[in-house]
Amino acid sequence: MVQIPNQPAPPSPAQRSVPTSADVARLAGVSRATVSYVLNNTSAVRISEPTRRRVHEAAKELGYVPHAAARSLRAGHSRMVLMPAPHVAANPLYSGFIYEIQWALSRLDYTVVQYGSIGLHGDEAARAWAELRPVAVIVPGAGLGPKGVAVLKRSGARAVVTMGPEPVEGAHGMCLDHGEVGRSAAAHLLARGCRRIGVVVPEERGLSVYSRPRLTGVQQAAQGTGATVTELPLAYEEEAAAALAARWRSLGLDAVFAYNDEYAMLLMRALQDEGIDIPEETAVIGADDLVLGRLLRPRLSTVHLELPAGRDLAELVDRAVREPGGVPETHQMLRSRVVHRESS
């Protein structure tokens, strides 16, 4: 339990008008404990319907809102599931995924809160998150270590779920091995007869947690095949893509895995503007299977990612909240398959 210090500072002028449960109790003519029982739907104590109604009416009239933290102190835990907000502007696949998680958890009566952790890293971020006393924490990407997991658990989080390349000690692991995306793309290009494969590595910060394993996956797939793998740093800007396209023929590549569909669209346009035929001269494959890939000409081949379903993740969280002592589960979650269209 968290201790409220004995000497609180006097309320500031802006606060004096904030209604308290004591005000509600006075207006309803009941004890503060009764207000607490009614507004928190405590089933252990019997309270008559008229009294309940009086408390609710008084709370409404005063505009009293219970304090989530105080309520969580009483309940033993909150219903808040914390996720760090992404450090980069989210792409459509990821923002759809976040939306799905929110939806699935809200069905189980949890509230998802995305915490803006700009400037905070690793275990330091974990300490900041812990201050909100979430009942569960879902952390996409790498970065949170065993220490951070321990901080969260000691502060009362019953479930910590990481969604990185590898499980983290003490946490449930929804393992997303992005190497698999690279291996799928490369296997496809190799099967199409390509032997000099370029791999786009975005220069935007915060993406390397995905782009490095994808590159490694391509390298793994190419091993022993005689194919070469060339790293292609690229910023998401028209000018950067034009510059890369201008020196394309000197690179001698017959295929490119363009990181994702958005970078593929950017690069494909620049290559086409240089008169490079796709897929004849260079095959192109993206990843994420966004709608836009089907709108390109030639239609974009892509790696379709199956992220964990929001419902599966929500159920894992709920299970862990109910049985916080359970052994951490590890699931390999990312499956991928190539959608072959016209660009490869």
Added chain:
Amino acid sequence: MVQIPNQPAPPSPAQRSVPTSADVARLAGVSRATVSYVLNNTSAVRISEPTRRRVHEAAKELGYVPHAAARSLRAGHSRMVLMPAPHVAANPLYSGFIYEIQWALSRLDYTVVQYGSIGLHGDEAARAWAELRPVAVIVPGAGLGPKGVAVLKRSGARAVVTMGPEPVEGAHGMCLDHGEVGRSAAAHLLARGCRRIGVVVPEERGLSVYSRPRLTGVQQAAQGTGATVTELPLAYEEEAAAALAARWRSLGLDAVFAYNDEYAMLLMRALQDEGIDIPEETAVIGADDLVLGRLLRPRLSTVHLELPAGRDLAELVDRAVREPGGVPETHQMLRSRVVHRESS
């Protein structure tokens, strides 16, 4: 001040191990008040450097993390700025905007928390947000009314900023008049000689707060010019766009404002697949000025939106937190200009 009830429930087994400030005090050999002073950096009380160090070391050893809510009770307010998480998967312009706000507020030592409000609407949502006791709330879109603003303020929020079409009583208003986007697009199309204008209205839920004012803006601009305006409902799916394109010629339109760049890309592809020449037969204009518009052929004309700078918004929030009694400010924030490329 929020009241902690006198009869808290016994801590659950999972909680017994959560270290408290009392544990820190015991280990450091100081009073709980001293722990509180040290960990909250209270400057009003002098505490020797060795004592400070002992407290910090004890807190570290035990893995004690202060409770944000308890801390905010002491400080009089939290540093949490709450924003509702979007109800739809965010588009690139919006997610970039959210990122900028987070960054600007973190520079002023605030933390942005995006609250997943799925299933909550209007003033009901305001009550849920109020439970977290944010010091400020920023609400994009319409939906929050004067009652919701009052609930938030009574619960201690010093600043409520709405970013909708019109100011809301009691709140600061960063007014985003999306009618302006429609008027700009229509004025451009009319100046190009178009007289039969289609306006795409996305069928996806949650977008009508933007799409309806944009349509109205086009209608306003067309008034008295003899031009007709035709509403075109469209889902963000290839099949829906193909169906619309198949009956395009029967609609007799010479121009279309496609809601935004993403819908414009979808519709333009479908029209081109039908052999409709852009801009000869139909001029197309989008909105948002995304990179992808420059990658299309013909290059997409668009309405460039200037959203409020994250820094301006952060400064408004900070000003309001410091002087919560001030008169609510209203700013007209959305400016737009047409970027004329090849599609119109």
